[in-house]
Amino acid sequence: MDTTGTSTTGTEHSAPSTTSADTGVVSAGPTDEDLVCYAGVAGQLAMLERGELSCRELVELTLRRIGAADRELNAFRVVNAYAALAAADAADRARARGDHRALLGIPIAVKDDTDVAGESTTHGTSVRPVPAARDAHLVARLRQAGAVIVGKTRMPEFGQWAFTETAGGGHTRNPWDLARTTGGSSGGSAAAVAAGLVPAATGTDGGGSIRIPAACCGLYGLKVQRGRVSTQPRSARWSALAVVGALTRSVEDAAALYDVVSGALPGDPWLAAPPPVPFRQAVCAGPGPLRIGVAPRPTVPGVRLDPEQESALWATADALADLGHQVRLVRPRYPEFLSVWTTQALGALGPDAQDLCAAASHPDARHVLERRTRENLALALRMPAAASAWATRRAERITAAVTGMFTTMDLLLTPAIAEVPRRVGALDGVSARRASLRSLPSIAYTALWNLTGQPAAALPAGLSRDGLPLAVQLVGRPGDETTVLQVSAQLERARPWAALRPPALPPR
Secondary structure (H helix, E strand, C coil): CCCCCCCCCCCEECCCCCCCCCCCCCCCCCCHHHHHHCCHHHHHHHHHHHCCCCHHHHHHHHHHHHHHHHHHHCCEEEECHHHHHHHHHHHHHHHHCCCCCCCCCCEEEEECCCCCCCCCCCCCCCCCECCCCCCCHHHHHHHHCCCEEEEEECCCHHHCCCCCEECCCEECEECCEEEEECCCCCHHHHHHHHCCCCCEEEEEECCCCCHHHHHHHCCEEEECCCCCECCCCCCCHHHHCCEEEEEECCHHHHHHHHHHHCECCCCCCCCCCCCCCCHHHHCCCCCCCCEEEECCCCCCCCCCCCHHHHHHHHHHHHHHHHCCCEEEECCCCCCCCHHHHHHHHHHHHHHHHHHHHHCECCCCHHHHCCHHHHHHHHHHHHCCHHHHHHHHHHHHHHHHHHHHHHHCCCEEEEECCCCCCCECCCCCCCCHHHHHHHHHHHHCCCCHHHHHCCCEEEEEEEECCCCCEEEEEEEECCCCHHHHHHHHHHHHHHCCCCCCCCCCCCCC
């Protein structure tokens, strides 16, 4: 079903579909299948450890649900059933030998700007470069922990926009309401996790691209400190703005995944100091009373906060006060930063687009890109070399000014996005300028923290009158994901959100 009249392309499969004709995604009431697929990483691991199902059975179920739902959601660009089932069989053999790796047998999806060996990395475009020769470091760490990679998820071209929509790939739809956006740019990953197709999926975040989809889809999305997770083989994603990470159903799942993938490699330009204890251990402990500032004002001018998102913010502030924290309204004087952020983002687009087109078999690959991407690419290629140096110097001054506010507080609580998830079609036929303007309410609270590099997380904060997810953001001091995770876990225990599930998707 396409509620906008715009057709969407189907998912590419490198194996025949494993979908059974009578398999739905979410029934009117919970089924055994739902209990497995909404159990999250920790829940599925417990089921595997207890022998309630095999890795093969879990991955078969995952593939069946993807086949049943993805024609509606359009979350996946490609699903590799053969490779996933082979990895599941290997995981079962490893479990039989007493192997207890952290993610052994858990199905995970990967955003299509991250290399998976044997698959093309398209960055959300219709360009098809040669398949990647090896896994990105993030994927390699997941595999080393035993994860089963099931496919690659959709994104807007080069992650430029806050909506997962492309001319060639169609609209990715929100499981909470198929007429609504998943946000972007990790929207395919968010849709897959929110619909219970996979318990976790990777994302990247250069201006909110993990946190925005998490906010739109009722998930937990943590942007870690710059340098916490290696971005190799790309040493500096989005000119230092972007980090790699994951979207999950729970704080515990996020902590477990970041414990697995954290760490630097030789050649990485940034290195975050190791946390005092593993993240998964930290979330089990309370942080003690903290000073938490509440800032409803956007970091950029001209954006109006939706009343329902503002209500969710103050309800969360009340919950934090009930937990014993010192919560107070703050009015930060945010410096103008969008000119710097935009300069750095455009500076990264040129090399990324040129590398992608050079690796494509199509002789005119650049002409396959969307018009708005070509508009931004033209700007990027005309940018003087001095602009990058200016942006770097200015970013350092902004970072010093902004992080200074954390001398008087431990965390900052803000809205995650300024509006409720809008209807799909935000990018239909629009220019790069118009796409940027329409993305502004989504990045108005998130992009600044990519410039400073410090950790920030989007977490669920209830539902709107129309049954759409609401969300808030917790911003931590530089290098302090531990406190962000601990307070997120406190809120999750006080107001459990994992039980909230999207309504049933229409049957195929």
